[in-house]
Amino acid sequence: MAEVADTPGSLEPQARHIVYCGVCTLPPEYCEFGGTAKKCEEWLEAKQPDLWTRLYSEGELHPSHLIQLYTASASASVSAYPDTPTIINSSRSTPIFITTPLPHPLTPKQSHLTPPPDAVTANLSTLSLSAQERAAKDAAKKEARAAQSEARDAERKAASKIQIKRVERNKRKHVTVLVGLEVFGLENKKIAKDLGKKFATGSSMTRSAAGTEEITVQGDVSEEIREWLLEVHGDKVPKGNIELIEDKKKKKADAAAGLA
Protein backbone atom coordinates (compact mmCIF):
# COMPACT_ATOMS: atom_id res chain seq x y z
CA MET A 1 0.00 0.00 0.00
CA ALA A 2 1.21 3.44 -0.75
CA GLU A 3 2.59 5.27 2.20
CA VAL A 4 0.75 8.38 1.38
CA ALA A 5 -2.64 8.01 -0.17
CA ASP A 6 -2.45 9.87 -3.39
CA THR A 7 -6.04 10.27 -4.28
CA PRO A 8 -7.29 11.55 -7.58
CA GLY A 9 -9.07 14.28 -5.70
CA SER A 10 -5.93 15.54 -4.10
CA LEU A 11 -5.37 17.75 -7.10
CA GLU A 12 -8.75 19.34 -6.66
CA PRO A 13 -9.62 21.53 -3.80
CA GLN A 14 -12.54 19.65 -2.29
CA ALA A 15 -11.12 16.31 -1.27
CA ARG A 16 -9.13 16.24 1.88
CA HIS A 17 -5.66 14.89 1.50
CA ILE A 18 -4.98 12.32 4.12
CA VAL A 19 -1.70 10.90 5.21
CA TYR A 20 -1.78 7.29 6.27
CA CYS A 21 0.84 5.69 8.43
CA GLY A 22 3.38 3.75 6.41
CA VAL A 23 3.76 1.15 9.09
CA CYS A 24 0.24 0.23 10.14
CA THR A 25 -1.66 1.97 7.30
CA LEU A 26 -4.09 3.64 9.70
CA PRO A 27 -4.44 7.39 9.99
CA PRO A 28 -1.57 8.37 12.31
CA GLU A 29 -3.83 9.33 15.16
CA TYR A 30 -4.99 5.72 15.37
CA CYS A 31 -1.48 4.28 15.41
CA GLU A 32 -1.61 3.67 19.11
CA PHE A 33 -4.22 1.02 18.46
CA GLY A 34 -2.37 -0.63 15.62
CA GLY A 35 -0.01 -2.70 17.77
CA THR A 36 3.12 -1.11 16.35
CA ALA A 37 2.84 2.23 18.11
CA LYS A 38 6.54 2.70 18.62
CA LYS A 39 7.48 2.04 15.03
CA CYS A 40 4.62 4.16 13.76
CA GLU A 41 5.84 7.07 15.81
CA GLU A 42 9.33 6.74 14.42
CA TRP A 43 7.99 6.56 10.91
CA LEU A 44 5.88 9.61 11.40
CA GLU A 45 8.73 11.54 12.89
CA ALA A 46 10.91 10.74 9.92
CA LYS A 47 8.35 11.17 7.18
CA GLN A 48 5.85 13.68 8.43
CA PRO A 49 7.52 15.87 11.00
CA ASP A 50 4.68 18.38 11.00
CA LEU A 51 2.10 15.82 11.85
CA TRP A 52 4.40 14.24 14.34
CA THR A 53 4.80 17.43 16.31
CA ARG A 54 1.06 17.89 16.22
CA LEU A 55 0.30 14.41 17.48
CA TYR A 56 3.16 13.50 19.74
CA SER A 57 4.59 16.61 21.26
CA GLU A 58 3.09 19.25 23.45
CA GLY A 59 1.75 21.60 20.85
CA GLU A 60 -1.47 23.49 20.44
CA LEU A 61 -4.20 20.96 20.45
CA HIS A 62 -7.89 21.46 20.25
CA PRO A 63 -10.04 19.41 22.59
CA SER A 64 -8.86 19.91 26.10
CA HIS A 65 -8.45 16.27 26.98
CA LEU A 66 -6.33 15.76 23.93
CA ILE A 67 -3.73 18.11 25.31
CA GLN A 68 -3.55 16.01 28.39
CA LEU A 69 -3.33 12.86 26.38
CA TYR A 70 -0.62 13.78 24.06
CA THR A 71 1.54 15.78 26.36
CA ALA A 72 1.51 12.80 28.61
CA SER A 73 2.50 10.47 25.82
CA ALA A 74 5.12 12.86 24.53
CA SER A 75 6.79 13.30 27.85
CA ALA A 76 6.72 9.57 28.35
CA SER A 77 8.46 8.96 25.08
CA VAL A 78 10.93 11.73 25.62
CA SER A 79 11.85 10.58 29.07
CA ALA A 80 12.23 7.01 27.91
CA TYR A 81 15.89 6.21 27.72
CA PRO A 82 17.04 4.67 24.48
CA ASP A 83 17.80 1.42 26.17
CA THR A 84 14.43 1.09 27.78
CA PRO A 85 12.67 -1.90 26.28
CA THR A 86 9.77 -0.96 24.05
CA ILE A 87 7.16 -2.93 25.87
CA ILE A 88 7.86 -1.38 29.23
CA ASN A 89 7.79 2.04 27.73
CA SER A 90 4.52 1.48 25.99
CA SER A 91 2.85 -0.04 28.98
CA ARG A 92 3.97 2.91 30.96
CA SER A 93 2.58 5.39 28.56
CA THR A 94 -0.66 3.70 27.64
CA PRO A 95 -2.42 4.08 30.94
CA ILE A 96 -1.93 7.79 30.61
CA PHE A 97 -3.68 7.62 27.32
CA ILE A 98 -6.94 6.69 28.91
CA THR A 99 -7.57 9.88 30.71
CA THR A 100 -11.28 9.91 30.29
CA PRO A 101 -12.30 6.96 32.29
CA LEU A 102 -15.55 5.61 31.06
CA PRO A 103 -17.52 2.55 31.74
CA HIS A 104 -16.45 0.00 29.26
CA PRO A 105 -19.06 -0.41 26.60
CA LEU A 106 -18.21 -3.93 25.71
CA THR A 107 -17.62 -5.57 29.03
CA PRO A 108 -20.77 -7.14 30.26
CA LYS A 109 -19.56 -6.96 33.85
CA GLN A 110 -19.65 -3.23 33.72
CA SER A 111 -22.68 -2.58 31.63
CA HIS A 112 -24.76 -2.28 34.76
CA LEU A 113 -22.42 0.48 35.76
CA THR A 114 -23.52 2.70 32.92
CA PRO A 115 -25.29 5.03 35.19
CA PRO A 116 -26.50 8.59 35.37
CA PRO A 117 -23.68 11.14 35.07
CA ASP A 118 -23.31 11.60 38.82
CA ALA A 119 -22.62 7.99 39.44
CA VAL A 120 -20.07 8.08 36.67
CA THR A 121 -18.08 10.74 38.41
CA ALA A 122 -18.44 8.87 41.66
CA ASN A 123 -17.14 5.74 40.08
CA LEU A 124 -14.41 7.53 38.26
CA SER A 125 -11.39 6.43 40.20
CA THR A 126 -12.06 2.73 40.46
CA LEU A 127 -13.45 2.42 36.98
CA SER A 128 -10.65 4.30 35.40
CA LEU A 129 -8.08 2.20 37.13
CA SER A 130 -9.44 -1.11 36.00
CA ALA A 131 -10.17 0.21 32.56
CA GLN A 132 -6.69 1.60 32.34
CA GLU A 133 -5.18 -1.62 33.48
CA ARG A 134 -7.10 -3.63 31.00
CA ALA A 135 -6.34 -1.29 28.15
CA ALA A 136 -2.66 -1.32 29.02
CA LYS A 137 -2.60 -5.07 29.23
CA ASP A 138 -4.37 -5.32 25.93
CA ALA A 139 -2.01 -2.94 24.23
CA ALA A 140 1.04 -4.71 25.60
CA LYS A 141 -0.31 -8.03 24.45
CA LYS A 142 -1.06 -6.71 21.03
CA GLU A 143 2.37 -5.23 20.70
CA ALA A 144 4.02 -8.42 21.83
CA ARG A 145 1.99 -10.37 19.34
CA ALA A 146 2.90 -8.00 16.55
CA ALA A 147 6.59 -8.21 17.43
CA GLN A 148 6.40 -11.97 17.59
CA SER A 149 4.74 -12.35 14.25
CA GLU A 150 7.24 -10.01 12.72
CA ALA A 151 10.13 -11.99 14.10
CA ARG A 152 8.58 -15.18 12.80
CA ASP A 153 8.09 -13.60 9.43
CA ALA A 154 11.69 -12.44 9.24
CA GLU A 155 12.89 -15.86 10.19
CA ARG A 156 10.76 -17.49 7.57
CA LYS A 157 12.06 -15.10 4.99
CA ALA A 158 15.65 -15.75 5.90
CA ALA A 159 15.15 -19.49 5.78
CA SER A 160 13.20 -19.80 2.58
CA LYS A 161 14.58 -19.63 -0.90
CA ILE A 162 13.27 -18.67 -4.27
CA GLN A 163 13.92 -21.51 -6.62
CA ILE A 164 14.34 -20.91 -10.30
CA LYS A 165 14.23 -24.28 -11.98
CA ARG A 166 14.97 -25.09 -15.54
CA VAL A 167 12.86 -28.01 -16.56
CA GLU A 168 13.38 -29.81 -19.79
CA ARG A 169 10.34 -30.10 -21.93
CA ASN A 170 11.45 -31.57 -25.16
CA LYS A 171 15.15 -32.23 -25.68
CA ARG A 172 16.07 -28.71 -26.65
CA LYS A 173 13.14 -26.83 -25.16
CA HIS A 174 12.82 -25.77 -21.59
CA VAL A 175 10.47 -24.07 -19.26
CA THR A 176 11.52 -22.13 -16.22
CA VAL A 177 9.66 -22.74 -13.01
CA LEU A 178 9.68 -20.21 -10.20
CA VAL A 179 8.78 -21.30 -6.69
CA GLY A 180 8.65 -19.48 -3.38
CA LEU A 181 7.95 -15.88 -4.32
CA GLU A 182 4.95 -15.41 -2.06
CA VAL A 183 7.07 -15.69 1.07
CA PHE A 184 8.70 -12.42 0.10
CA GLY A 185 5.45 -10.61 -0.35
CA LEU A 186 5.32 -10.87 -4.10
CA GLU A 187 2.19 -11.90 -5.86
CA ASN A 188 2.61 -14.84 -8.14
CA LYS A 189 -0.09 -13.85 -10.56
CA LYS A 190 1.25 -10.38 -11.07
CA ILE A 191 4.85 -11.48 -11.38
CA ALA A 192 3.81 -14.06 -13.94
CA LYS A 193 2.19 -11.40 -16.03
CA ASP A 194 5.19 -9.10 -15.72
CA LEU A 195 7.57 -11.86 -16.70
CA GLY A 196 5.48 -12.70 -19.72
CA LYS A 197 5.65 -9.11 -20.81
CA LYS A 198 9.33 -8.82 -20.12
CA PHE A 199 10.39 -11.89 -22.06
CA ALA A 200 7.57 -11.91 -24.57
CA THR A 201 6.78 -15.52 -23.81
CA GLY A 202 3.98 -17.47 -22.25
CA SER A 203 4.03 -17.17 -18.50
CA SER A 204 1.43 -18.38 -16.09
CA MET A 205 0.76 -19.12 -12.48
CA THR A 206 0.05 -22.78 -11.96
CA ARG A 207 -0.92 -24.73 -8.95
CA SER A 208 1.21 -27.82 -8.49
CA ALA A 209 -0.18 -31.08 -7.24
CA ALA A 210 0.93 -30.31 -3.71
CA GLY A 211 -1.18 -27.16 -3.77
CA THR A 212 1.72 -24.75 -3.88
CA GLU A 213 1.73 -22.00 -6.41
CA GLU A 214 4.44 -21.69 -8.98
CA ILE A 215 5.13 -19.65 -12.05
CA THR A 216 5.90 -21.37 -15.29
CA VAL A 217 7.69 -19.31 -17.90
CA GLN A 218 8.24 -20.75 -21.33
CA GLY A 219 11.82 -20.85 -22.47
CA ASP A 220 15.07 -20.98 -20.60
CA VAL A 221 15.31 -17.62 -18.91
CA SER A 222 16.59 -18.58 -15.46
CA GLU A 223 19.50 -16.21 -15.45
CA GLU A 224 17.43 -13.34 -16.79
CA ILE A 225 14.72 -13.91 -14.26
CA ARG A 226 17.24 -13.81 -11.48
CA GLU A 227 18.62 -10.53 -12.74
CA TRP A 228 15.17 -9.12 -13.24
CA LEU A 229 14.09 -10.10 -9.76
CA LEU A 230 17.08 -8.43 -8.21
CA GLU A 231 16.64 -5.35 -10.30
CA VAL A 232 12.92 -4.82 -9.93
CA HIS A 233 12.19 -6.42 -6.58
CA GLY A 234 15.64 -6.15 -5.08
CA ASP A 235 14.24 -4.40 -2.05
CA LYS A 236 12.18 -7.43 -1.12
CA VAL A 237 14.33 -10.28 -2.28
CA PRO A 238 17.79 -10.78 -0.77
CA LYS A 239 20.37 -11.90 -3.29
CA GLY A 240 21.44 -14.95 -1.35
CA ASN A 241 17.96 -16.38 -1.30
CA ILE A 242 17.70 -17.04 -4.99
CA GLU A 243 18.63 -20.48 -6.13
CA LEU A 244 19.16 -21.60 -9.67
CA ILE A 245 18.47 -25.24 -10.33
CA GLU A 246 19.06 -27.03 -13.56
CA ASP A 247 16.98 -30.09 -13.96
CA LYS A 248 18.50 -31.07 -17.23
CA LYS A 249 21.14 -33.47 -16.08
CA LYS A 250 18.89 -35.33 -13.79
CA LYS A 251 16.29 -35.61 -16.47
CA LYS A 252 18.83 -36.98 -18.88
CA ALA A 253 20.01 -39.49 -16.38
CA ASP A 254 16.42 -40.45 -15.71
CA ALA A 255 15.75 -40.82 -19.38
CA ALA A 256 18.88 -42.88 -19.80
CA ALA A 257 17.83 -45.03 -16.90
CA GLY A 258 14.41 -45.39 -18.43
CA LEU A 259 15.88 -46.44 -21.75
CA ALA A 260 18.17 -48.92 -20.18
Place this chain on the structure above:
Amino acid sequence: MFKKEIPTSNRSKVKSSVQRGLRQRLLEAYPGFEPYIEEIMPKKGSLEAVKLPDRVTLYTIDSIPLFFQPIDGPPIPHLKLVHQFPSALPTIQIDRGAIRFVLSGAALMAPGLTSPGGRLPEKENAFEAGQVVAIKAEGKEEVCMVGTLKVGTEEMKSKGKGVVMDEGHYLGDGLWNMQLD
Protein backbone atom coordinates in the same frame (compact mmCIF):
# COMPACT_ATOMS: atom_id res chain seq x y z
CA MET B 1 -18.06 -8.06 7.84
CA PHE B 2 -14.44 -8.02 6.73
CA LYS B 3 -12.67 -9.37 9.75
CA LYS B 4 -10.67 -11.81 7.69
CA GLU B 5 -8.12 -10.84 5.14
CA ILE B 6 -9.67 -10.67 1.71
CA PRO B 7 -7.92 -12.68 -0.96
CA THR B 8 -7.31 -10.86 -4.20
CA SER B 9 -10.15 -11.74 -6.45
CA ASN B 10 -11.04 -11.10 -10.00
CA ARG B 11 -12.35 -7.76 -11.05
CA SER B 12 -14.37 -6.73 -14.01
CA LYS B 13 -15.21 -3.52 -15.74
CA VAL B 14 -18.64 -2.13 -15.12
CA LYS B 15 -20.84 -1.21 -18.03
CA SER B 16 -21.26 2.50 -18.34
CA SER B 17 -25.04 2.19 -18.12
CA VAL B 18 -24.71 0.26 -14.87
CA GLN B 19 -22.20 2.81 -13.72
CA ARG B 20 -24.73 5.58 -14.23
CA GLY B 21 -27.27 3.66 -12.20
CA LEU B 22 -24.80 3.11 -9.40
CA ARG B 23 -23.91 6.73 -9.33
CA GLN B 24 -27.57 7.58 -9.04
CA ARG B 25 -28.03 5.08 -6.22
CA LEU B 26 -25.02 6.43 -4.36
CA LEU B 27 -26.35 9.94 -4.58
CA GLU B 28 -29.78 8.86 -3.42
CA ALA B 29 -28.34 7.15 -0.40
CA TYR B 30 -25.89 9.94 0.40
CA PRO B 31 -27.00 13.36 -0.76
CA GLY B 32 -23.91 14.64 1.03
CA PHE B 33 -21.75 13.43 -1.84
CA GLU B 34 -23.68 15.52 -4.35
CA PRO B 35 -21.21 18.41 -4.62
CA TYR B 36 -18.26 16.09 -5.03
CA ILE B 37 -19.70 13.39 -7.22
CA GLU B 38 -17.82 14.50 -10.28
CA GLU B 39 -14.64 14.21 -8.30
CA ILE B 40 -15.48 10.85 -6.82
CA MET B 41 -16.93 9.18 -9.88
CA PRO B 42 -16.00 11.12 -12.99
CA LYS B 43 -18.38 10.32 -15.83
CA LYS B 44 -15.45 9.28 -17.96
CA GLY B 45 -13.73 7.16 -15.34
CA SER B 46 -14.09 3.45 -15.74
CA LEU B 47 -15.53 1.81 -12.70
CA GLU B 48 -14.39 -1.66 -11.74
CA ALA B 49 -16.28 -4.19 -9.68
CA VAL B 50 -14.34 -6.44 -7.33
CA LYS B 51 -16.08 -9.39 -5.78
CA LEU B 52 -15.68 -9.76 -2.05
CA PRO B 53 -16.82 -12.58 0.20
CA ASP B 54 -20.44 -12.71 1.39
CA ARG B 55 -21.78 -11.47 -1.92
CA VAL B 56 -20.44 -8.00 -1.45
CA THR B 57 -19.19 -6.04 -4.42
CA LEU B 58 -16.57 -3.37 -4.11
CA TYR B 59 -16.41 -0.63 -6.69
CA THR B 60 -13.12 1.02 -7.52
CA ILE B 61 -11.77 3.56 -9.94
CA ASP B 62 -8.09 3.29 -10.83
CA SER B 63 -7.56 0.87 -7.96
CA ILE B 64 -8.93 3.35 -5.49
CA PRO B 65 -11.80 1.90 -3.52
CA LEU B 66 -14.96 3.97 -3.56
CA PHE B 67 -17.77 2.03 -1.97
CA PHE B 68 -19.05 -1.48 -1.49
CA GLN B 69 -22.45 -2.87 -2.07
CA PRO B 70 -23.78 -5.74 0.03
CA ILE B 71 -26.36 -7.89 -1.66
CA ASP B 72 -29.03 -6.37 0.53
CA GLY B 73 -29.02 -2.81 1.72
CA PRO B 74 -27.56 0.44 0.54
CA PRO B 75 -24.05 0.99 -0.79
CA ILE B 76 -21.57 1.88 1.93
CA PRO B 77 -18.64 4.17 1.19
CA HIS B 78 -15.14 2.91 1.82
CA LEU B 79 -13.36 4.53 4.75
CA LYS B 80 -10.84 6.18 2.47
CA LEU B 81 -13.66 7.94 0.69
CA VAL B 82 -15.18 8.95 4.00
CA HIS B 83 -11.83 10.35 5.05
CA GLN B 84 -11.76 12.49 1.96
CA PHE B 85 -15.25 13.83 2.39
CA PRO B 86 -16.06 13.54 6.05
CA SER B 87 -19.02 15.88 5.85
CA ALA B 88 -20.93 13.68 3.44
CA LEU B 89 -22.11 11.17 5.99
CA PRO B 90 -24.05 11.57 9.22
CA THR B 91 -21.65 11.02 12.07
CA ILE B 92 -21.84 9.76 15.60
CA GLN B 93 -19.03 9.45 18.08
CA ILE B 94 -17.74 6.75 20.41
CA ASP B 95 -15.75 7.28 23.56
CA ARG B 96 -12.07 6.53 23.92
CA GLY B 97 -12.53 3.28 25.72
CA ALA B 98 -14.45 1.79 22.85
CA ILE B 99 -11.88 2.51 20.15
CA ARG B 100 -9.69 -0.46 20.77
CA PHE B 101 -12.64 -2.80 20.65
CA VAL B 102 -13.97 -1.30 17.46
CA LEU B 103 -10.57 -1.49 15.81
CA SER B 104 -10.28 -5.14 16.69
CA GLY B 105 -13.57 -5.91 15.06
CA ALA B 106 -16.05 -6.11 17.92
CA ALA B 107 -19.67 -5.18 17.45
CA LEU B 108 -20.38 -1.60 18.39
CA MET B 109 -22.32 -1.41 21.64
CA ALA B 110 -24.56 1.36 22.88
CA PRO B 111 -22.63 2.37 26.03
CA GLY B 112 -19.71 3.51 23.91
CA LEU B 113 -22.04 6.07 22.37
CA THR B 114 -24.15 7.10 25.33
CA SER B 115 -21.27 7.72 27.73
CA PRO B 116 -19.88 11.25 28.15
CA GLY B 117 -17.21 10.71 25.51
CA GLY B 118 -19.71 9.59 22.90
CA ARG B 119 -21.96 11.80 20.88
CA LEU B 120 -25.38 11.11 19.47
CA PRO B 121 -27.59 13.51 17.53
CA GLU B 122 -30.34 15.53 19.16
CA LYS B 123 -33.81 14.19 19.23
CA GLU B 124 -34.90 16.26 16.23
CA ASN B 125 -32.15 14.84 14.04
CA ALA B 126 -32.28 11.32 15.34
CA PHE B 127 -31.15 8.53 13.04
CA GLU B 128 -33.37 5.56 12.40
CA ALA B 129 -32.24 1.98 12.36
CA GLY B 130 -30.88 1.10 8.95
CA GLN B 131 -29.18 4.45 8.46
CA VAL B 132 -25.57 4.26 7.34
CA VAL B 133 -23.41 6.35 9.64
CA ALA B 134 -19.76 7.17 10.03
CA ILE B 135 -18.31 6.69 13.46
CA LYS B 136 -15.78 9.08 14.84
CA ALA B 137 -13.81 8.56 18.00
CA GLU B 138 -13.39 10.81 20.97
CA GLY B 139 -10.27 12.93 20.61
CA LYS B 140 -9.66 11.84 17.01
CA GLU B 141 -10.32 13.71 13.82
CA GLU B 142 -10.80 10.85 11.45
CA VAL B 143 -13.63 8.41 11.14
CA CYS B 144 -12.81 4.92 12.33
CA MET B 145 -15.81 2.92 11.16
CA VAL B 146 -18.76 3.01 8.79
CA GLY B 147 -21.76 0.78 8.86
CA THR B 148 -25.48 0.40 9.15
CA LEU B 149 -27.19 1.13 12.44
CA LYS B 150 -29.18 -1.70 13.91
CA VAL B 151 -30.91 0.49 16.44
CA GLY B 152 -32.23 4.03 16.18
CA THR B 153 -30.33 6.65 18.11
CA GLU B 154 -33.29 7.50 20.34
CA GLU B 155 -33.66 3.88 21.31
CA MET B 156 -29.96 3.77 22.14
CA LYS B 157 -30.36 6.65 24.48
CA SER B 158 -33.32 5.14 26.27
CA LYS B 159 -31.95 1.60 26.48
CA GLY B 160 -28.27 2.35 26.85
CA LYS B 161 -27.10 -1.13 26.07
CA GLY B 162 -26.97 -3.76 23.42
CA VAL B 163 -25.48 -4.06 19.99
CA VAL B 164 -25.74 -0.98 17.82
CA MET B 165 -23.83 -2.05 14.76
CA ASP B 166 -22.45 -5.51 14.23
CA GLU B 167 -21.18 -5.53 10.70
CA GLY B 168 -19.17 -2.49 9.92
CA HIS B 169 -16.13 -1.59 7.95
CA TYR B 170 -13.45 -0.40 10.36
CA LEU B 171 -9.86 0.79 10.19
CA GLY B 172 -7.48 -2.10 9.76
CA ASP B 173 -10.00 -4.73 8.71
CA GLY B 174 -9.71 -6.99 5.70
CA LEU B 175 -11.23 -4.47 3.35
CA TRP B 176 -8.99 -1.72 4.60
CA ASN B 177 -5.87 -3.82 4.18
CA MET B 178 -6.90 -5.16 0.81
CA GLN B 179 -4.31 -4.76 -1.90
CA LEU B 180 -6.04 -3.46 -4.97
CA ASP B 181 -3.29 -2.66 -7.39
